[in-house]
Amino acid sequence: MxxxxxxxxxxxxxxxxxxxxxxxxxxxxxxxxxxxxxxxxxxxxxxxxxxxxxxxxxxxxxxxxxxxxxxxxxxxxxxxxxxxxxxxxxxxxxxxxxxxxxxxxxxxxxxxxxxxxxxxxRHGSAGLRAADLLGRGALGRPLVAVCETLWFRPVSYFDPEWRGTWAGEGGGPTLGHGIHQIDLLLHLLGPWRTIDATAVRLDRPVEFEDVSLASVVFESGAVASVINSLLSPRELSRIRIDTSGGTLEVNHVYGYSDKDWTFHSAPDAAKAATLGLDPGVPKSSTADGSGPTDPWAASAGEDVPSNxxxxxxxxxxxxxxxxxxxxxLASTRPTMEFVTALYASAITGGPVRRADLTPEHPFYRALNGGIPEPRLGNAFLT
Ligand SMILES: NC(=O)c1ccc[n+]([C@@H]2O[C@H](COP(=O)([O-])OP(=O)(O)OC[C@H]3O[C@@H](n4cnc5c(N)ncnc54)[C@H](O)[C@@H]3O)[C@@H](O)[C@H]2O)c1
Incomplete structure (x- = not known):
């Protein structure tokens, strides 16, 4: 080719x-x-x-x-x-x-x-397994999620002319950095319904935010908390999903492999009482190794890092x-809708529904809503 x-x-x-x-x-x-x-x-x-x-x-x-x-x-x-x-x-x-x-x-x-x-x-082996198992309900019903992109970019990162501007870079950590984790979260949890967000510019010489936070409600009823930062010296990328069956979690920075993922099965009450199972211990690794294998461990195969x-x-x-x-491209529309709604919510104040994002919506054409210097919820700084 x-x-x-x-x-x-x-x-x-x-x-x-x-x-x-x-x-x-x-x-x-x-x-x-x-x-x-x-x-x-x-x-x-x-x-x-x-x-x-x-x-x-x-x-x-x-x-x-x-x-x-x-x-x-x-x-x-x-x-x-x-x-x-x-x-x-x-x-x-x-x-x-x-x-x-x-x-x-x-x-x-x-x-x-x-x-x-x-x-x-989306393409590392563990991410593919997570999407498959969650999609089939094999890990339980997703309830609560946390999605963190806590990265660090020094002032010099914004030296290239295109960085730091709405026109060239398009947005801060929401669009440019957290989007990796946001895309994976949405890929794992399905359609989202509403977002209520805050975006602030605390420290970097940029036109947009250097930190954003969002509360998200999914169509399934699951809820998530999302944070995107460029001000966090000990860098971390994390998604944690608590389901009715356990906690699935990935901890990495710029790319994961299988070892960065864990699944902790929820203890069922009777077993917890008789076997002394700790909710923090994966079922597949009970002390004598005799515990039942959980669906996450059972699905392991060749380890392909996400690169x-x-x-x-x-x-x-x-x-x-x-x-x-x-x-x-079509599969990434929910991700761009999420990013659009996060900016719209942060800049206008108040929740934004996915259904609101029609071509008539003021943020459909530009992530800053066409406002050259939008307020970023950091009124206390101005
Ligand atoms: N997937 C990832 O993990 C990942 C990581 C880093 C960057 N990126 C993305 O990759 C893209 C590039 O980032 P980068 O860090 O390599 O930027 P960069 O500034 O290092 O490189 C961009 C290059 O594009 C050239 N260029 C600009 N406009 C052009 C045009 N119209 N035609 C031809 N060349 C043109 C510039 O001269 C420059 O050499 C961005 O969208 C960035 O978000 C993705």
Whole structure:
């Protein structure tokens, strides 16, 4: 399969390495507005270098093009690549608004190509097991969840011109960082219904928030607390889901493997009384090893870490087999709706329902609601 990469900065190398790892792709071209960056990537991984996607598409015939540019350029590039009949892999966040998402979806419907989005944490083996088991009810009914992205970005992180701005970066940790965990949470818990959120700018020189918090109610009735921060020196990414059957939890920072996940079965009252089972001890590891194996332990298989390699291997498999890739653009709409509602709730004050997010909603076209300097709930600072 012929592949190309547009945007040859930090993350482009992960794409090039992951494609090379599949052993079934040829990198035919790399494009960057700064030609020397495209030349450096092409020199290491193959293909010719171009100064724009337009030049690359005129000269090469890739089946799939990775878009690894700043988020503000994703929608325009995706539409151009789809217009040339090629498939696109968009880095996260796929777009900067629901309006952009719908415009890309319209271009996809008219193209022979398809759009996939990089959300690598859906593709680790434990994440796939969690989605399967929760989806089948095998871990019980989800009740309470906590989703934390507590990361640290120093002031210098915002040096590149596109960072820190609504136009270039599109949003703070809600859109740019916590979106990985938010996407995984929604993938595991299903449709959400309402969000009540706060976003504050406490310390960083940015136009948007550096911390956001949300209370979420899901269609199933489950509730979740979500926090996204760029001010947290000991970094942590965590999702914890308490179900009627136990607690499923993943603790990592930028990528997990199987060992980062645990499932603690809920003790049933009779067993707890007779066996002295501690609610904090997984059923599968009772002291003498004789306890019944829980569904989580029983589902363990090959450990595939949640990285670009995991997702791009699956994507190349899918495209070569003529199958739809699970992490399609359409599958990421609930995630972009969530991010949109979080900003709308934080900026306007009050809960936002998913059903409210029609094209007439003031935040449909822009995550800041079209307000250049929205109040972020930190009135005490101004
Ligand atoms: N999936 C992940 O874990 C992950 C991690 C980091 C970054 N990202 C995402 O990857 C994307 C790129 O991030 P980065 O850190 O590599 O940024 P970067 O600034 O290091 O690189 C972006 C590159 O794109 C080039 N560029 C800008 N506009 C262009 C255009 N229209 N055509 C061609 N080239 C263009 C720039 O010159 C630059 O070299 C962002 O969307 C970011 O959110 C994803």
């Amino acid at each position: 012929k592949v190309a990469i547009v945007g040859c900065g930090n993350i482009s190398r992960r794409h090039a390495e992951a494609y090379a790892h599949t052993g079934r792709t040829e990198l035919v071209g790399a494009a960057d507005l700064r030609l020397e960056k495209a030349e450096a990537l092409a020199a290491k991984f193959g293909g010719r270098a171009y100064a724009s996607a337009t030049e690359l598409l005129a000269a090469e015939d890739p089946d799939l093009v990775s878009v690894a540019t700043p988020p503000g350029s994703h929608a325009g590039l995706a539409i151009e690549i789809l217009g040339a009949g090629k498939s696109v892999l968009l880095e996260k966040p796929p777009v900067l608004s629901l309006a952009e998402l719908d415009a890309v979806a319209e271009a996809e419907a008219a193209s022979e190509g398809s759009v996939s989005v990089v959300f690598q944490h 670009h390699e995991a997702q791009l291997t699956q994507l190349v498999d899918d495209l070569l087999a003529g199958r739809a890739h699970a992490t399609s």
